[in-house]
Every structure is written in structure tokens, then in C-alpha cells.
Amino acid sequence: MQVTETSSEGLKRKLKVVVGADELGARFSAHLDKIKDQVQLKGFRKGKVPLAHIRKVFGRSVMNDVLQETIRETSSKAISDRKERPAMMPDIALADGASEIESVVAGTADLAYEMSFEVLPEVVLADFAGLKLERLVAEVEDAQLEEALADLAERNKVFASQAGREASEGDRVTIDFEGSIGGVPFERGAGENLQLVIGNSGFIPGFEDGIKGAKAGEARDVTATFPEAYPVAELAGKEAVFAVKIKDVEVPAKAEINEEFAKSLGMEGGLDELKGLVRAQLQRELDQASRMKLKRELLDALETAHDFELPPSLVAREFEAIWRQVMEGLAREGKTFADEGKTEEEARAEYQKIAERRVRLGLVVGEIGDKNKIEVTQDEMRRALMEHARRFPGQEKNVYEYFEKTPGAVQELRAPIFEDKVIDFVLEAAKPSERKVSRQELLDSLERVADA
The missing domain is CATH 3.30.70.1050 (Trigger factor ribosome-binding domain)
Structure with a gap:
């Protein structure tokens, strides 16, 4: 040769x-x-x-x-x-x-x-210790905890039967029903002892309005129409009549935040345990927000610290992927670039810069990982796959089969894990300073980063 x-x-x-x-x-x-x-x-x-x-x-x-x-x-x-x-x-x-x-x-x-x-360019890595980074640290405030507990109580309302009560917005009704179209019952169109909170849009349009004003023991026919986009084709767009029997009407009451409420949620340790769990969850959210802000700051610093020629093919491929998503989004929302206050040419220039940033950072992150032998372990991949599968209850087997048969999909799981490990490595070397801020200051800083 x-x-x-x-x-x-x-x-x-x-x-x-x-x-x-x-x-x-x-x-x-x-x-x-x-x-x-x-x-x-x-x-x-x-x-x-x-x-x-x-x-x-x-x-x-x-x-x-x-x-x-x-x-x-x-x-x-x-x-x-x-x-x-x-x-x-x-x-x-x-x-x-x-x-x-x-x-x-x-x-x-x-x-x-x-x-x-x-060819991929030579990437000469910067001295990470010279990166000027700041980690914002926020702690859960008492007011935030009280607000979260109040929201929890709101989402766990208690209901009490009220004799002679006419069902209205926010009430919970217990019903039996049987639906028919043109006098013919349809499959899965009947139910017993169904509990429905009026106003929660738990049924097809028109059904909840049809039972407003009803009292316990009353029977009535309710007419409602299935949406045109209803997933069952035989029912989509059809008008149905439901024979409904109202068995109970309950009025809502906000739960009191006390020992009994905590134990109703499975907290054997009572209110202190509930407060501890809620506070820990809120702190995790604040820590996540802090990391997101610091990560963006670090990526900006890495982009600024590394200047090298980019392979045109990689930039073009990244741009095409971004542009396809943008165009699909506009089509889905029925919008044009004019609605966004820009021309197509301006949009292309903007997304070209984003594509270049992604390629540059991808090469830098990859080089850091290669030079420092940062790898994603099988255990980390397994945990990521299990976490992903849990998002699709009842479909876990299909999810596992998809990742087994689709090599590219495995990379989609690996990439964010690898990037996070590289970020952690760089942060360890950069030793960012820390500054205590309020929750609002942290969220405002994150918003400014998102708008940048």
C-alpha cells in the first residue's frame, strides 16, 4: 500500500x-x-x-x-x-x-x-487553577419551608360529605356512570364509585359541567363530546350520553399542618420528620440551581480559554441538528422568525454561533476526559438506564430492549454522565470561591444565565 x-x-x-x-x-x-x-x-x-x-x-x-x-x-x-x-x-x-x-x-x-x-484540532488545555469561578450557596429559608408545607397541604386536601350540598367547582363527587353513543354502550365507558374533583379536568370536556348542581342520590344524564384528538379513534369527536348517579358530594377543606397530617403521609416521626424531608428536598433543588449556574459559568470560562480551528463538518452537523429542532418548533407552534422579532438570516447567524460553541466545548470536554482518563463505568451506565426506565412505568422492558438494540441511544445516556464527571474534575482543580446568597438571588442569577 x-x-x-x-x-x-x-x-x-x-x-x-x-x-x-x-x-x-x-x-x-x-x-x-x-x-x-x-x-x-x-x-x-x-x-x-x-x-x-x-x-x-x-x-x-x-x-x-x-x-x-x-x-x-x-x-x-x-x-x-x-x-x-x-x-x-x-x-x-x-x-x-x-x-x-x-x-x-x-x-x-x-x-x-x-x-x-x-482532522480534529490539537487542543492545548488551559490551566484550570487559573479559572475565576464563584459558587453561590443558598440555604432553605423558614418562609420557603412554610410555603412548601402549605402547598403540600393544598395538594392533600381533605374532603367531608355535606348533606344537601349541590356539587360545585372544587367539590369531590363519587359517581357511578355508564356512557353510550346513539343509545349503544361503548367499551370502557362505565365505572362505579369513581371519585372526581370538579374543575380538575379529569374527564372529557362537558362532563364535569354536566354534574354541577347535582346532589347525593340524584341521577341525571350528562351529554359530553370526545375531543377530535382523542386517542381512541372510534370515540374521537363523538357525542356521548352518560347516565350518572351521584352517590356523594364532599366539600374540600385545607389540611392542617400538624402531627396527624404528617402521619397521614406516612411519616412515623410526625411533623418533625415531614419538615426534615421537605427541607432536604428544597435544599437539593437549591444545590441543583447552584450547580447549573456554576456549570454554565465554567463552560463559558472553558470556551473563552480555548481558541482553535473547528472542523467545518462537525459544526455543520451540529448546526443542522439545532436548525431542524428550531424549524420543527416553529412549525409546531405555527410561528415564523418574524414572530420572534428576527429575520431568518439573523437566526441562522445566532444558531451558527451556538453550534460553534457546542463543538468547541465538546472537543475541550473530550480532551480533558482523555488526558485525565475519565471514564463512565458500567455501574454508572446501569444506574442511568434504570433511572431512565423508571420514567416509563409499565414500559421498562421496552426501554431496556431499545437501548440494547440502539447503540446511539446508549451514547445519549453516557454523554451527560461523562460531561458531569469532567465538570467535577475541573471544579476540583479550579477551586471556585463561595458566596452565600438568598434563594431569590440564586434564582435571579440562574435566570440571567439562561437569558445570556
Whole structure:
């Protein structure tokens, strides 16, 4: 194999690779030797077909396989020998002339092809100790805790029956019902002892309005229409009549935050245990907000501290992915760039910069990980997969199968774990200063970061 560099401009490379006809012939013969014992043709026992006959029948097909394998192996070796890291898979261009290609397939000419690719730039890492970073530290305030407990009490209202009460907004009713369309009951259209809070939109439009004013013991017919986008096609857009029996009407009362309330939520330690759990959850949220702000600050610092040429192909691929999401979002919302107060050209320039930032930071984060041997362990991947699967109750098996069969999806799980480990490594070296702030100051700073 002979490799000649025909062009080198910035990160772009072009190589000409020539594989001699004699080497192709040796590869071709080796391939025939591999398959001869498996070949079965009419008139011959398996493995007993003469090699000359195999060459005559399968020669062209075998040579095509040999050429593909040769190009794959030699192009990889050419890059490896040069100790270069391609940004993406190289483009391979064979000779244009049909007669030349035919001669190569026939084994009478050398295989020559040109490969074009971009190499990853050299990333010289900055001194992380010189990064000026500040970690904002906020603690849960008593007022925040009281607000969270009040919200918890609001979401866990207690209901009490009230004789003669006409069902109204916010009341909880217990009902039996049977639905029909055109007088014919439909599947899964009936229920008993269903508890429904009026105003929570737990039923199809019109149903809750239809039982307002009803009292316990009353029966009435309620007419309601299934939405056009209802997931059951047979019911979508259809008007249904529900025969409803009101069994109970209960009025809501805000739960008192006391020992009894805490124990009703499973807190054996009573109110102190509940307050401790709520405070810990609130603190986790504040710590998360602090990390998000610090992480953005760190990524900004890393981008500023590293300046190198970016592979155009990587930037183009990143831009296309971003642009596709933007266009899909606009289409989904029925908007245009004019609604956003900008032209398409301005939007493209804005997202081009975002694409460049992502590529630059991706290369920097990858280099930090490689240089410092930061890896994602199997246990970390397993935990991430389990956590992801828990988001889809009842579909866990399908989630696991998807990740087993989709290699790219596994990378989606690995990437954020790897990035967080790199961030932790850099923060350890940078030793950010700390400043105590109020909860509101922390949230305001996070908002400013999001708007930047």
C-alpha cells in the first residue's frame, strides 16, 4: 500500500492510496480459501467444488467483497499510520473511468482511491487553577419551608360529605356512570364509585359541567363530546350520553399542618420528620440551581480559554441538528422568525454561533476526559438506564430492549454522565470561591444565565 498526501489545508486532508494488484490478488485468493469449504453447487458435494470453478462462478462477487474490505482496512491504516484523528468518516472516491474500475475488479490493475477528511484540532488545555469561578450557596429559608408545607397541604386536601350540598367547582363527587353513543354502550365507558374533583379536568370536556348542581342520590344524564384528538379513534369527536348517579358530594377543606397530617403521609416521626424531608428536598433543588449556574459559568470560562480551528463538518452537523429542532418548533407552534422579532438570516447567524460553541466545548470536554482518563463505568451506565426506565412505568422492558438494540441511544445516556464527571474534575482543580446568597438571588442569577 502506498499513501501520498495530495492536499493539506488547515484541518482538511486529501490522501491518495494505491493498493497493488498483487496484494489484491493475495487477498482475493485468501478469501476464496475461506469460503471454499462452505460453497455448495449443483453437481458437487459441499466443500468439494474445485477452486477454479468457484473462481469462475463467484469471482466477481468475491472481488467486490475484497475491494470493500481492502478500502475499509487500508483507509483506516493510512490514518492510523499518520497518527491523525478524523473528525468524521472519510469520503472515499474511486477512479471515475468505468474501464479502470473494471480492470481493478478483474484483478489486472492496482486499486487507487482518494480519501478526503478533516482532522480534529490539537487542543492545548488551559490551566484550570487559573479559572475565576464563584459558587453561590443558598440555604432553605423558614418562609420557603412554610410555603412548601402549605402547598403540600393544598395538594392533600381533605374532603367531608355535606348533606344537601349541590356539587360545585372544587367539590369531590363519587359517581357511578355508564356512557353510550346513539343509545349503544361503548367499551370502557362505565365505572362505579369513581371519585372526581370538579374543575380538575379529569374527564372529557362537558362532563364535569354536566354534574354541577347535582346532589347525593340524584341521577341525571350528562351529554359530553370526545375531543377530535382523542386517542381512541372510534370515540374521537363523538357525542356521548352518560347516565350518572351521584352517590356523594364532599366539600374540600385545607389540611392542617400538624402531627396527624404528617402521619397521614406516612411519616412515623410526625411533623418533625415531614419538615426534615421537605427541607432536604428544597435544599437539593437549591444545590441543583447552584450547580447549573456554576456549570454554565465554567463552560463559558472553558470556551473563552480555548481558541482553535473547528472542523467545518462537525459544526455543520451540529448546526443542522439545532436548525431542524428550531424549524420543527416553529412549525409546531405555527410561528415564523418574524414572530420572534428576527429575520431568518439573523437566526441562522445566532444558531451558527451556538453550534460553534457546542463543538468547541465538546472537543475541550473530550480532551480533558482523555488526558485525565475519565471514564463512565458500567455501574454508572446501569444506574442511568434504570433511572431512565423508571420514567416509563409499565414500559421498562421496552426501554431496556431499545437501548440494547440502539447503540446511539446508549451514547445519549453516557454523554451527560461523562460531561458531569469532567465538570467535577475541573471544579476540583479550579477551586471556585463561595458566596452565600438568598434563594431569590440564586434564582435571579440562574435566570440571567439562561437569558445570556
